[in-house]
Amino acid sequence: MTRRSTARSANRSTAGRPPLVLLLPALTGLAFLVLPLAGLLVRAPWSTLGTRLGEPHVLEALRLSLVTATLATVLCLLLGVPLAWLLARVRFRGVRLVRALVTVPLVLPPVVGGVALLLVLGRRGLVGQWLDAWFGITLPFSTAGVVLAETFVALPFLVISVEGALRAADLRFEEAAATLGAGRWTVFRRVTLPLVAPGIAAGAVLCWARALGEFGATITFAGNFPGHTQTMPLAVYLALETDPQAAIVLSLVLLAVSVVVLAALRDRWVSTS
Amino acid sequence: MKRVITAAAAATVLLAAAGCGDTGDSGDKASPGSGGGKTLTVFAAASLTETFTELGKSFEGSHPGVKVRFNFGGSSTLAQQITQGAPVDVFAAASPATMKPVTDGGAAAQPQVFAKNRLVIAVPAKEAGKVSRLADLGKSGLKVVLCAEQVPCGAAAGKALAAGGVKVEPASREQDVKAVLTKVRLGEADAGLVYRSDAKAAAADVKGVEFPESAKAINDYPIAALTKAPQSGLAKEFVQLVLSQQGKDTLVKAGFESP
Amino acid sequence: MSDVVSEKAGGLDAHLVVRRPAFELDLRLAAEPGEVVALLGPNGAGKSTALRALAGLVPTAAGHVRVDGADLGALPPERRGIGMVFQDYLLFPHLSALDNVAFGLRCQGMGKRASRARAAEWLEHVGLADHASAKPRALSGGQAQRVALARALAVRPRLLLLDEPLAALDAHTRLEIRAALRRRLAGFAGAAVLVTHDPLDAMVLADWLVVVEGGRLVQQGPPAEIARRPRTDYVARLVGLNLYRGRASAGAAGSTVVLAGGSGKLDSADSLDGEVFVAFSPASVALYRSRPDGSPRNVWRATVGAVERQGDRVRVRLDGPPFTAAADVTPGAVAELGLSEGSTVWAGVKAAETHVYPA
Numbered sequence: 001m002t003r004r005s006t007a008r009s010a011n012r013s014t015a016g017r018p019p020l021v022l023l024l025p026a027l028t029g030l031a032f033l034v035l036p037l038a039g040l041l042v043r044a045p046w047s048t049l050g051t052r053l054g055e056p057h058v059l060e061a062l063r064l065s066l067v068t069a070t071l072a073t074v075l076c077l078l079l080g081v082p083l084a085w086l087l088a089r090v091r092f093r094g095v096r097l098v099r100a101l102v103t104v105p106l107v108l109p110p111v112v113g114g115v116a117l118l119l120v121l122g123r124r125g126l127v128g129q130w131l132d133a134w135f136g137i138t139l140p141f142s143t144a145g146v147v148l149a150e151t152f153v154a155l156p157f158l159v160i161s162v163e164g165a166l167r168a169a170d171l172r173f174e175e176a177a178a179t180l181g182a183g184r185w186t187v188f189r190r191v192t193l194p195l196v197a198p199g200i201a202a203g204a205v206l207c208w209a210r211a212l213g214e215f216g217a218t219i220t221f222a223g224n225f226p227g228h229t230q231t232m233p234l235a236v237y238l239a240l241e242t243d244p245q246a247a248i249v250l251s252l253v254l255l256a257v258s259v260v261v262l263a264a265l266r267d268r269w270v271s272t273s
Numbered sequence: 274m275k276r277v278i279t280a281a282a283a284a285t286v287l288l289a290a291a292g293c294g295d296t297g298d299s300g301d302k303a304s305p306g307s308g309g310g311k312t313l314t315v316f317a318a319a320s321l322t323e324t325f326t327e328l329g330k331s332f333e334g335s336h337p338g339v340k341v342r343f344n345f346g347g348s349s350t351l352a353q354q355i356t357q358g359a360p361v362d363v364f365a366a367a368s369p370a371t372m373k374p375v376t377d378g379g380a381a382a383q384p385q386v387f388a389k390n391r392l393v394i395a396v397p398a399k400e401a402g403k404v405s406r407l408a409d410l411g412k413s414g415l416k417v418v419l420c421a422e423q424v425p426c427g428a429a430a431g432k433a434l435a436a437g438g439v440k441v442e443p444a445s446r447e448q449d450v451k452a453v454l455t456k457v458r459l460g461e462a463d464a465g466l467v468y469r470s471d472a473k474a475a476a477a478d479v480k481g482v483e484f485p486e487s488a489k490a491i492n493d494y495p496i497a498a499l500t501k502a503p504q505s506g507l508a509k510e511f512v513q514l515v516l517s518q519q520g521k522d523t524l525v526k527a528g529f530e531s532p
Numbered sequence: 533m534s535d536v537v538s539e540k541a542g543g544l545d546a547h548l549v550v551r552r553p554a555f556e557l558d559l560r561l562a563a564e565p566g567e568v569v570a571l572l573g574p575n576g577a578g579k580s581t582a583l584r585a586l587a588g589l590v591p592t593a594a595g596h597v598r599v600d601g602a603d604l605g606a607l608p609p610e611r612r613g614i615g616m617v618f619q620d621y622l623l624f625p626h627l628s629a630l631d632n633v634a635f636g637l638r639c640q641g642m643g644k645r646a647s648r649a650r651a652a653e654w655l656e657h658v659g660l661a662d663h664a665s666a667k668p669r670a671l672s673g674g675q676a677q678r679v680a681l682a683r684a685l686a687v688r689p690r691l692l693l694l695d696e697p698l699a700a701l702d703a704h705t706r707l708e709i710r711a712a713l714r715r716r717l718a719g720f721a722g723a724a725v726l727v728t729h730d731p732l733d734a735m736v737l738a739d740w741l742v743v744v745e746g747g748r749l750v751q752q753g754p755p756a757e758i759a760r761r762p763r764t765d766y767v768a769r770l771v772g773l774n775l776y777r778g779r780a781s782a783g784a785a786g787s788t789v790v791l792a793g794g795s796g797k798l799d800s801a802d803s804l805d806g807e808v809f810v811a812f813s814p815a816s817v818a819l820y821r822s823r824p825d826g827s828p829r830n831v832w833r834a835t836v837g838a839v840e841r842q843g844d845r846v847r848v849r850l851d852g853p854p855f856t857a858a859a860d861v862t863p864g865a866v867a868e869l870g871l872s873e874g875s876t877v878w879a880g881v882k883a884a885e886t887h888v889y890p891a
Contacts, residue, residue: 115455123416124460140461141416141444172622175589178609179616180636181687190635194626223445223456224421230446237448241349241423 037255044252045245052249060227061235062253068143068231069211072150076207079151080158081200085188087159088166099163106156113152114220121148121221145222146229150211157210158203165199166192205262212258312340313507314360316351318367318494319451320390320468324527325365325515332514339507347449348372348425355380355499362508365496365515368425372495384495387515388529390468391491392426392433393481395457401480404464407437418453418462421446426453429490430466436489454479468492470528493532543567544691544723547595548585550578550747557581557747563723563740565600570726570738574766578747579727583693586725588612599690599723610639615684616693620700621676623668629655629679630664636687654682658716673701674709681716692717692724698733710736731770735759743767761889763809773811774857780808780888789888796854798830800886807891814847816885817859820878821869831880836871850879 018026045052052058087099105113121128121139131137139145169192177191193200215233222229224238232254239247313332317325322345329341344351344361348371355361356378364381366372367390375381396404404410410417419441420427427446434441444462447453453465458478472481496515498508514520521531543564550557557578563569571579584590586597588609597604597612604612615636623632630651637647655661658678668676677697684692697713698706714737717724728734734741735755743751743758743766751763762768768775776798778789786801789810798810818824824831834850834857841847846866848859859879861871869877 115459118459118461122459122461140456141418170622172618173624175587175609176616176618176622177624177635177639178589179587179612179614179693180683181610181613181639182635183610183639186639191624194624197626219448219452220455223418224447225443225445234448238421238423238446240353241347241421243423244353 040248040251040255044248048245049249052246053253057226057230057235058250058253061230061232061250062257064143064146064227064230065212065232065254066257068146068150069208069214071147072154072211073204073208075147075151076155076158076211077200077204080155080203080207081162081193083155084159084162084166085192088163102159103156105153110153110214110216110218111220114149114217117149117152117217117221121145140221141223141225141229143222143228146218146231149217149221150214153214153217154207154210157206158200161203161206162196162199165196165203168199169195201265205265209258209262212254310338311504311507312342313362313504313511314342314344315363315365315511316344316346316355316359316361317363317365318348318351318371319345319449320367320470321345321365321494323474324470324523324529327523328514328520331519332511336507336510341511349423360501360503361499362502362504363496363498363511365494367492367494368428369493369495370428371425372497375499376497379500381497381499384497385512385516386493386532387496387520388494388524389491389532390470390494390529391487392429392466393469393472393483393487395454395465395467395472395475395479395481396463397457397460398476398478398480400460400463401482404482406482407433407439407484407486410434410441410464410466411439416444416461416463417441418445418447418456418465419443420450420453420466421448424449425492426450426466426468429492432490433466433484433486437484437486439486468528473528491530494529542600544569544586544725545596545598546586548582548597549592549594550581550585550590551593555747557585559742559744559747559749561586561725561742563725565723566721567740568717568724568726568738569740569742570728570734571742571744572728572731572734572767572770573744575729577744579729579744580695582744583616583695583725583727586691587614587616587693612691613687613689614691614693615687615689617677617680617684617695617697619696621668621680623671623676623679623683625668628665628667629660629671629675632668632679633683633686636683640687651682651686654686655679658682672705674705677701677709678712681713685716685720690722692720692722694724694726696728697726698728698730713737731759760811760887761809762811763891768811773813774817776810776855777891778808778810780804780806780810786883787888791855795852796832798881798886799883800888801884802886802888804888804890808888809891810886810888812881812886814858814860815845816881817850817857817861818880819848819859819861819865819869819871820880823878824880829880829882830886831878834877834879836873836875836877838873839866839871850877 083102087095087102118125118140120126121131123129123132123138123140128139131139139148173191173195174187177187182190213233214231215237218229218231219234224230224234232250236247236250236254239250315325315329325343329343332341333339348366348368351364352366352371352374355364355375364372364375365387372384376384394404394407394410409415419430422428422431426449445456447456450467450471453467454471454475456462457465458475469481472479496512498505498512502508525531544562546561548557548559548561555578559578559582561569561582571582573579581590585592588604588607592605595605624635627635630648633651633654634647637650638644642650652661652664655664658681660675660678663671663675668679671679698710701709710733717737726734726737738755741752741755741758742749743764745764745766751758751767758767759771762771762773762775765775776791778791778798780787780789782803782805786799787804789798789800789808791798800810832854834852837849837851837856839846839848841863845860846863848861848871850857850859857879871877
């Protein structure tokens, strides 16, 4: 304990003067990330902002974006945390291959991901045809389809982040729990999960952000219909066709909301951890 | 914070200046008819991909040393790129509406209509027969996809449906005509409204059903050589080729109509 | 010893066999209820592995683990009913001291409120009632150790395992914590097994020592016995004795031991015949500039191998021939004799100071 705290204060004292070799690319990188945002702000039609924001389809798209991104994040957590655990803790043949497969949605162009989802879960898809025949469920053109498309592209972010946290976690805590009579599920729930909670939180934030900005897979798999499948990125894209100013406004709304949400969550996590 | 904004503004100005410089200086000033080592840049609507590629080959054949470079995409996106200063010689749009911002901004003058496209009902080839007329699209239980109102094919679809007095609840409003075609091809949608040329290009999977109301929503394709074209001579010659009999034949073969 | 204990119903009776590519542990262990057995051995001897095998954290290739007559060998750790204190305590960082102690009780199915009440009693018992809500990172090393002990004891284990319970503490607090741990272990009714590499910890805390080297038991017995009669070089070093093996033949006044390897002879007042160990303390070695007179004593000429200060004494390593030995002298003697590496001296040990016991 004392060792850790001295190390921390040592870090703080050396953090004052970063070398120029690091500072220069760091600031360039920051500028590269921030300038496009500044571009949006400079070109935004501030005078008509109020009326544009009041338009019902804007609020509808925003609501849909927030709802679907949150549901997708929940789905990612339910599926991704166990998958990450499997990859981090279970030795099985082909684990490397599985790990590579998990990252496929990262390199796959999202539109291709959407087509792939159609081929599997579409009305004529490998699985989708049975969903339709047996349960009358068709996923494309539905809000559920949006959630699935977003989950598909966001899931790798969660799995990678949580797997890293699981690998870094000290397994001996789990052993200690076992000697106290905790079964494997109890160990996972009451020890492993709290230990990797920061990793899960980071993964969920990435997940949510990625889902919020999702465009290609969503429009390909779920289509675009206001109120049901038209999320903010889709609305932005279509606005760009006829009214670039409106597109800028929509982008700013999406940005502002996501920044506020992420900042709020971050504060919460930092203060409780 | 204030300093950051100042820096950002400065950088924006710099970038803008660089962009302007590009439009003005890049490429040689063209001398009409001459060829050697020149590149002609053509921005064209996505639905023209097949026909313009073919015409471009022909143009290169008759102009040794000239390379024709295409950028196919959504007409409005292309128009935006042109108004933002992309160095382009020729612009062919899928509708007068998408050509308008370019002519309004003075980047082009006097566009000419070189082709017309009419809508057909695209149905999966295997399920042809379910839909034979526009009114069938209003049937309940039928999954119909249309283009979004913001893109030309969506505007045309709206006009045609209004003309036929048909009410359709589309499952989706796709971002472009190719996306509508994809949904029909994969069987996700039972029917969609697409251009005849698009249905023809996908004839293996999709059957195009003609309907009389399409006459009320015929799409004009305008083309123009840009005023600041780096290769203004070649640009005019390419526009001539598209308007020529050879150009018409190529377009008609692909499902377009002559103006 | 183990044969005797295995007939008893109570306590621990284990035969642990763990095989790894370059290592094999094969160890019999027994502890009566209320008895504390310390596993003592050098790094890599397998003592921690043995403890983990008892806990079920390491699979055994053969053998058995019986506690109070029930064979736990086939059970996973969570069903063995043991308590374990880990080397750096491994208190769950996200839980308060109270919830750490309550953890095992919750796992046994006790309700939240009841388990917390019981945990609070345990914290009070170890003198940490006012640290109940503290997170582990806010506890000192000694406090964390007490919480870990309370956590392990709260589940009322039949067997308590302690892995280097004092190693993470600084020398300053160690003495106090060791005494407290001894009191608490004395109050524990079940068998306890303690792993340590510190002979002093083992001597103070344990009723019975088991010395492990290379995965095997090399010596066991009560601490005093081990301290007096080491049987390996490792144990001799731990308890600070010079140890030799040889063959004794009894004479009129004691015996003469011919050291193994023919490297010399040592006389002892103990009268014994046959294969024996001879041990004597470095403090009993006297050094002289020239051959001393008088007898009966063992006298030999030696070369100084090393001179090293240890507290208020100086440890002098005497190289052979005839044999290597350690001698403890005062700094004054070092100056007087002009001891330095490579110099020669005469060494002597009284026959009454050498201790001979059967090998």
